[in-house]
Each structure stands twice: as structure tokens, then as C-alpha cells.
Amino acid sequence: MAGLTVNTNLLRRILVGFVRDEVCKVGVRKGVLGLSGGIDSALVAYIAAEALGPENVYAYCMPYRTSNPESEAHARLVAESLGINFKVIEITPMIDAYFNITPDADNMRRGNKMARERMTILYDHSASVGGLVLGTSNKTELLLGYGTLHGDMASALNPIGDIYKSQVWELSEAMGVPREVIEKKPSADLWAGQTDEQELGFTYREADELLYRMVDQRMSREELIAVGFDAQFIDNVARKVQGSHFKRRLPIIAKVSNRTIDRDFRYARDWGK
Amino acid sequence: MDFTVALAQIKPKLGCLDDNMALAEAAIEKGIAAGADLVVFPELALTGYFLKDLVPEVALSLDSPQIQRLKKLSERISIAIGFVEVSSDFRFFNSAVYLEAGEIRHVHRKVYLPTYGLFDEQRYMARGERFRAFDTRFGRVGMLICEDMWHLSAPYILAMDGAMTLICLSSSPGRGVTESEGLGSAAAWQKLTSTSAMFLNCRVFYCNRVGYEDGINFWGGSEAISPSGEVTDRGALLEEDFVLAKVDGGALRRERIFSPMMRDENLAITVKELKRIDKEKDC
Numbered sequence: 001m002a003g004l005t006v007n008t009n010l011l012r013r014i015l016v017g018f019v020r021d022e023v024c025k026v027g028v029r030k031g032v033l034g035l036s037g038g039i040d041s042a043l044v045a046y047i048a049a050e051a052l053g054p055e056n057v058y059a060y061c062m063p064y065r066t067s068n069p070e071s072e073a074h075a076r077l078v079a080e081s082l083g084i085n086f087k088v089i090e091i092t093p094m095i096d097a098y099f100n101i102t103p104d105a106d107n108m109r110r111g112n113k114m115a116r117e118r119m120t121i122l123y124d125h126s127a128s129v130g131g132l133v134l135g136t137s138n139k140t141e142l143l144l145g146y147g148t149l150h151g152d153m154a155s156a157l158n159p160i161g162d163i164y165k166s167q168v169w170e171l172s173e174a175m176g177v178p179r180e181v182i183e184k185k186p187s188a189d190l191w192a193g194q195t196d197e198q199e200l201g202f203t204y205r206e207a208d209e210l211l212y213r214m215v216d217q218r219m220s221r222e223e224l225i226a227v228g229f230d231a232q233f234i235d236n237v238a239r240k241v242q243g244s245h246f247k248r249r250l251p252i253i254a255k256v257s258n259r260t261i262d263r264d265f266r267y268a269r270d271w272g273k
Numbered sequence: 274m275d276f277t278v279a280l281a282q283i284k285p286k287l288g289c290l291d292d293n294m295a296l297a298e299a300a301i302e303k304g305i306a307a308g309a310d311l312v313v314f315p316e317l318a319l320t321g322y323f324l325k326d327l328v329p330e331v332a333l334s335l336d337s338p339q340i341q342r343l344k345k346l347s348e349r350i351s352i353a354i355g356f357v358e359v360s361s362d363f364r365f366f367n368s369a370v371y372l373e374a375g376e377i378r379h380v381h382r383k384v385y386l387p388t389y390g391l392f393d394e395q396r397y398m399a400r401g402e403r404f405r406a407f408d409t410r411f412g413r414v415g416m417l418i419c420e421d422m423w424h425l426s427a428p429y430i431l432a433m434d435g436a437m438t439l440i441c442l443s444s445s446p447g448r449g450v451t452e453s454e455g456l457g458s459a460a461a462w463q464k465l466t467s468t469s470a471m472f473l474n475c476r477v478f479y480c481n482r483v484g485y486e487d488g489i490n491f492w493g494g495s496e497a498i499s500p501s502g503e504v505t506d507r508g509a510l511l512e513e514d515f516v517l518a519k520v521d522g523g524a525l526r527r528e529r530i531f532s533p534m535m536r537d538e539n540l541a542i543t544v545k546e547l548k549r550i551d552k553e554k555d556c
Contacts, residue, residue, distance in 0.1 A: 005452045014447065014490055017511055021485040025286075157488070266325040268487045270287045 008174035019051035030131025035059040037071030057084040111190035115151025132156040145244020165204040279309035280495035280516040284484035287321035315482035332359035347372035364399035379407040383418035406434035432473040447492035471502030500528035
């Protein structure tokens with residue numbers, strides 16, 4: 001679709017430059033990321049390897065016992081084709097130890113716990129190797145809130161947070177991400193047989209077409225209906241965007257002083273860099 | 274007169290005056306060594322762009338040691354550079370200073386402070402109140418700071434005030450990655466600088482910075498544009514660069530003979546109609 005299709009050469013330059021600049025200005029040269037076997041983290045690994053050199057990229061695959069074995073195989077494939085550092089760290093013992101205490105937890109709680117477990121491992125390795133955690137959430141997921149707050153949504157910097165899933169596919173093709181990874185159905189792999197699109201109730205392509213017009217072009221509901229979007233689909237997506245907004249913000253602070261952090265105490269994160 | 278302009282497409286560090294002064298001084302020395310007559314820097318070259326609450330902390334008065342050092346260097350090369358200026362009544366301006374022969378020839382305070390979308394300048398800075406051309410050894414010059422150029426009246430006023438060279442100092446964030454070849458923001462600027470040169474029969478020197486601040490890139494692509502609107506030199510996209518552009522002095526004379534729009538421009542009609550519009554607006 002017009003607008004969603006991107007000049008991948010230019011996009012690649014900006015994103016690679018972003019990782020190189022924003023990592024190095026902090027005074028480190030390394031990047032750390034979770035490699036799930038899916039396309040988003042694969043693309044970030046490709047961007048990071050080009051930006052920092054493969055020897056400076058540390059990728060961790062962190063399966064749980066119910067994870068699809070194909071995920072680990074794909075993560076390994078990505079790591080090997082790039083020549084980045086790669087390690088598998090099973091999270092089964094930690095997760096099972098916790099849920100032995102509260103065995104009644106449903107799939108969502110278990111999934112969130114796993115995502116946060118992985119986050120703590122990445123931040124621990126960030127400290128041990130001396131690198132920044134690279135985020136792997138794309139714009140579609142971030143807008144829909146399809147991620148775990150303080151889990152997979154946590155990072156020091158995110159090169160793909162302003163590109164839609166459709167653009168992730170397009171850029172991944174251009175950067176040579178293995179075909180198997182590009183073509184498989186997107187899945188959070190939190191339980192067997194889970195796919196994102198099944199859980200969301202629509203496809204990423206559909207969501208991207210709508211989100212691009214709704215968010216980027218600021219088309220009104222009437223205009224969206226006029227160009228052929230289903231009213232219920234529009235409302236459903238709009239509700240998801242609004243309902244998940246808290247995930248995209250820092251915690252709010254009760255204001256009592258004259259200078260409250262982020263309200264009237266405002267500095268760029270790159271302050272002094 | 275033929276001369277050489279250097280466009281210092283630098284990557285300032287956010288809020289680091291000393292580092293950026295060193296960067297500027299190195300670029301000035303490089304310009305001198307390369308035989309350049311004028312060196313142009315980006316908007317807020319001495320401070321970085323997304324300053325927010327840092328504005329008062331990095332502001333310089335015109336008699337600060339930093340400006341004195343630049344003044345001294347201007348004995349050897351003319352300099353146009355952007356910084357945060359603090360006035361004696363503690364207003365902070367997004368300013369550009371033009372230094373030549375050891376003197377401050379002109380200070381332009383940015384008039385149009387963008388405060389929309391990703392911009393928030395007016396929250397932190399005071400607005401300039403004038404556009405004035407000034408004399409230099411390259412003839413009469415007008416300075417604009419980034420958004421100023423997006424207001425047709427600004428380069429128009431400078432040209433009517435006699436400017437034949439427009440210097441635009443910029444910190445333009447790169448955005449709009451689409452199917453097309455270039456960045457949306459770069460394409461828009463390229464149209465603007467070239468069209469302004471053509472409309473006003475002026476040469477344009479556009480200097481834009483590079484680097485990233487909190488994930489926002491600045492795209493560079495600094496340009497020297499002839500009075501016919503032709504880009505004679507262009508800096509790299511998204512990378513530091515030092516563009517040395519040889520300026521053909523005769524091009525201005527030839528263009529003004531070929532397309533004498535500025536000769537024919539009727540200031541009296543413009544003023545009369547603007548006054549009428551202004552009056553009618555009051556009703």
C-alpha cells in the first residue's frame with residue numbers, strides 16, 4: 001500500500017546509524033538483545049550487527065519448556081548467519097519455581113511472567129557484557145499494546161519502534177533475514193500453537209493499513225469508513241490503541257513541587273551526549 | 274567577486290558547549306586551511322538542538338569568552354554560527370551571529386520558533402522581532418534560521434532589504450521515509466531553498482547538521498545554490514561533511530540581467546496591500 005511501502009536503503013541507513021550513534025555516545029560499543037526466532041528480533045539483530053559489528057552483538061535465546069523448538073532453531077540460524085554472539089538460556093527453572101507457588105495462573109499471567117523473566121536476564125547481561133539492551137517491539141505492536149509492560153517492551157533503545165510490521169517484513173527482505181523467519185506466522189510463542197493474528201482477531205497487514213491512516217495520516221473515523229474500513233474494526237483498533245496507552249508512558253507522578261520529573265523538569269535523554 | 278564558502282555539516286553534542294566550541298574551532302581552522310572565505314555552521318551549532326530545560330544553562334551573551342574567541346578567528350575567515358543567546362533582560366534566543374574582520378556584523382534572532390509536532394521551541398525561547406540584511410565583504414547578506422525560511426515573507430524581506438546572499442542555518446530533523454528516493458523532509462527543503470533562490474535572484478547557503486538526539490536524526494545535505502536555483506554543491510546525507518563550494522561571483526550579475534524579477538518587484542504595491550490587509554483584519 002502506498003505510504004507503508006518504504007525505501008529500504010534509506011530506512012536501513014537511518015536505523016543502522018541510530019543504533020551506532022545512540023549506543024556509542026553512551027560510551028559503550030555493545031548491544032544485547034533477546035533473539036526469539038521471530039522476525040522482529042531477527043531484524044534488530046541484522047541492524048545491530050551492521051551498526052556495531054557482529055562481534056559486539058550479544059543475542060540470547062530464552063526458551064521455556066513449552067516453546068516451539070523451531071523458535072530456537074530459527075534464532076540459532078539468524079545468529080549463525082550473522083556471526084553474532086549467541087547463547088541459549090532456559091527460563092523453565094525460574095518460571096516453574098515461581099508458578100509452583102501460584103499454580104492457578106492463567107496463560108496471560110504466565111506469558112507476562114516469562115516476558116519479564118527474559119527482560120531481567122537481558123538487563124543482567126547488559127551489565128555483564130557492558131552493552132545496551134536493544135528493543136524489538138515494532139510500531140504495530142506498540143500501538144496495539146500487544147506486548148508485556150516491563151517485559152519485551154523494556155529496552156534502552158529501539159530501532160524498529162517507528163516501523164509497522166509490514167515494513168519490518170519489507171526491510172527484513174532487503175537486509176537478508178533468512179526466508180524461514182520472514183515467512184512463518186508471527187507468534188509470541190507463549191503457548192503451543194499460539195499465533196499473534198489469531199489472538200488479535202485480524203491480520204497485521206489489515207491493522208497496518210488502518211493504523212497508518214489513523215495515526216500517521218490522522219484520518220477521521222468518517223474518512224476511514226469512506227475509504228472502505230469496517231466501522232467495528234476501526235473502533236476495535238482505536239480502543240486497543242487508547243486502552244494500551246499506559247504501556248507507552250512512564251509511570252505518572254503526583255505533582256507537589258515546582259519542578260516535577262518529565263512535567264516541568266525536562267531534558268532529553270541524550271543530555272550531555 | 275569569486276569566493277569559497279565552507280558548509281560545516283557538524284554533529285554537535287547536546288548541551289556540551291566546550292565540546293562544540295572545539296568542533297567549531299576545528300572546522301574554522303579547516304576552512305582557513307582550505308582557503309575558504311566564509312564558513313557557515315548549522316542552527317544551534319554550539320549547543321545541540323533538543324535542549325529543553327538546558328536552554329538557560331548553555332546560553333551565551335554576545336560578550337562571552339566563546340563569542341570573543343570566534344570574533345578573533347573571524348579576522349581570518351568570515352563566520353556564521355548558531356547558538357543560544359541570552360539578552361541582558363534574561364530572554365533566551367535561538368540566534369545566529371555573523372562575524373567578520375574581528376567584529377560582530379549582525380545577530381539574527383530566530384523569528385519563527387516552531388512549536389508543533391516534534392518541535393517545542395517557543396516553550397523555551399523568546400521570539401526575534403526583525404529581519405534585517407547587513408553588509409559584508411561578499412555584498413549584502415541576510416540570515417535565516419531554519420523555520421524562518423518556511424515563511425515566504427522572511428526571505429522576501431531580506432531580499433527587499435538588499436540581500437543577494439541568503440544564509441540559512443538549520444537543524445532539520447529527518448522524517449518521512451516513503452517509497453521515494455530521498456527523505457520527505459530533505460525533498461521539501463531542497464524545493465524550498467532552490468525556489469527561494471530562483472524567486473529572489475539570491476544565492477543561498479544552507480547548512481544543516483547531522484547526528485541523532487533521542488532517536489531523532491538530522492539529515493545534513495547542506496547546499497550551495499546559485500541565484501538561478503541550481504544546486505552547485507551538496508553535502509552528504511546523514512553524515513558529517515565539510516562542503517567547500519566555489520562561488521562564481523558573476524553568476525549573480527548574469528542571473529539578475531537574465532531574470533530581473535527583483536528589479537521589477539514593486540515594494541510600494543506590496544506595502545500598500547499589506548497595510549490594507551492589516552487594517553481590514555483589525556475590523
